[in-house]
Structure formats: C-alpha cells, structure tokens
Amino acid sequence: MKINYFVHTEIGDRPCNEDHYAVSKCPAGLCFALADGLGGLDRGEVAAELACNAVAEYAQAQAVFSNAAVEQAFLRAQQAVLARQKAEHNETQMKTTLNIVMLDKQNMYWGHVGDSRTYYAENGVLKQRTLDHSVTQMLSAIGQVEERDIRFHEDRSRLLRVLGTPWEKPQAEIEQPVALRGNMQILLCTDGFWEYITEEQIQICLEESDNAQIWMENMLELISRNDQHSERDNRTAITIWIDDGEGDITQ
DSSP states (O other): OEEEEEEEEEOTTSSSOOEEEEEEEOSSSEEEEEEEBOTTSTTHHHHHHHHHHHHHHHHHTOSSOOHHHHHHHHHHHHHHHHHHHHHTTOTTSOOBOEEEEEEOSSEEEEEEESSOEEEEEETTEEEEEOOOOBHHHHHHHTTSSOGGGGGGOTTTTOBSOOBTSOOSSOOOEEOOOEEOOSOEEEEEEOHHHHTTSOHHHHHHHHHTOSSHHHHHHHHHHHHHHHTTTSOOOOEEEEEEEEESSSOOEEO
C-alpha cells in the first residue's frame, strides 16, 4: 500500500492562525490530526496545538489502531486542553475542534468533534463525510435548512460540541471503520476550507487528480475564485491518497 499526503495551511486575513495539524508515522501505521481553535475566544490556537500534539504523542505509543484508540486519543486531547485551562485559570476560553484519522494496513479509523470535516472517497468517488456538531447541521437533519445552505447560514458558527468544554468525556463522534480496499482518497479540512467549496466541486477536483498534491491544488484554485469578496478565515487541509501495491509514505 502506497500513501501520499499533502498539507496546506494559511492564516488568511486573521491576526493569527488558530488551525493546527499533526502527522505521525507510528508503529501501528499513520495518524493524522487536524484542529481549529474557536474564533471569538482567547487562546484557540493553544487549544488546537495542544490537542494535535496529544493525539500524536498517544498514537506514536500504540502497537495497533482501533476505534478504542481513536476514542482514547480524543480523551488525551481533552485532558491536555482542560489541564492548560486550569493552569491558566482560563476555563471559559481555549476550545477547539478536532478530527482524527488513523490508518493501518487494513482499516481507516476516524472520528471528530466540532465542525472541521473529514471526507473519504473510494476509486475517486466521494462516499461519506463527518457531520458537523453545529446548529445548522442539526437544522439540516430535521429539514429546516438545506444542506447546501449550511455554509453561510446565520447560525453556522454556533457549535454544539467542541474540545475543551468540561464534560467527563469529550463527546467525540467515532465513525465506523472503513476497510482499505482498492484506491482511497481522504480529505481533512477546517471550515475556512470547506465553506468555499461544495461537495460537487470537491468531487470534480478529485476526478481531475492523480495524487494528493494535485487534488489539493485543484481545490485551492476553486476556493480562491469562490471567496474573492470575503474576509479569508484560517484555512487548513490535508489530502491523503492511498494506492494499491508496494510502497511507502510520501509527502
């Protein structure tokens, strides 16, 4: 199995980049973490970095990946953020989204909390994405908001779940494992990325690509056209391209 990945991150028009990511080559396989610190609160960039670093540290110590490993990685990230909040007496701030993808030779294990997204495709066809923990996603589920209108709805930024709120568990949503069969493509992205490109456009860009970097560049070109008249948010994404056959991990 050959794995090729590409990472893009940019500050946009914001004073700092509150997005963070980590990519870890581990005994069990490969682990990706992506986080977006909550805007409008202080120290979101700290929460995002703490969360990704905690996931990477945990994953590097694992001999095998599983849904339980993903769940434990979320818990470690939650503990890291809550501990820093307590140390700084800053419990009302410092919160973040978090998406995790763990790949071994057989499966993809994945989960998320917040409104950063993970998409996966098989043989160049989008199959599934994570559903945002947001008011607008909930309204879409009950038919009050069209899926295509989520991106710029007035309540888009109202999140129902994030890392750094004092739950006993971080309330991350762990998806069913996906078997690695044939060719697969995976996209992790923050809302500054997916807000400006539709699923149909992601699919078109995928069809015109044959590796992770080209897929990313195709999407970024479309995004740059779509957001010319708006203030650019932080924007971070990771594309992963998995091929059959012998090979190694390339960036």
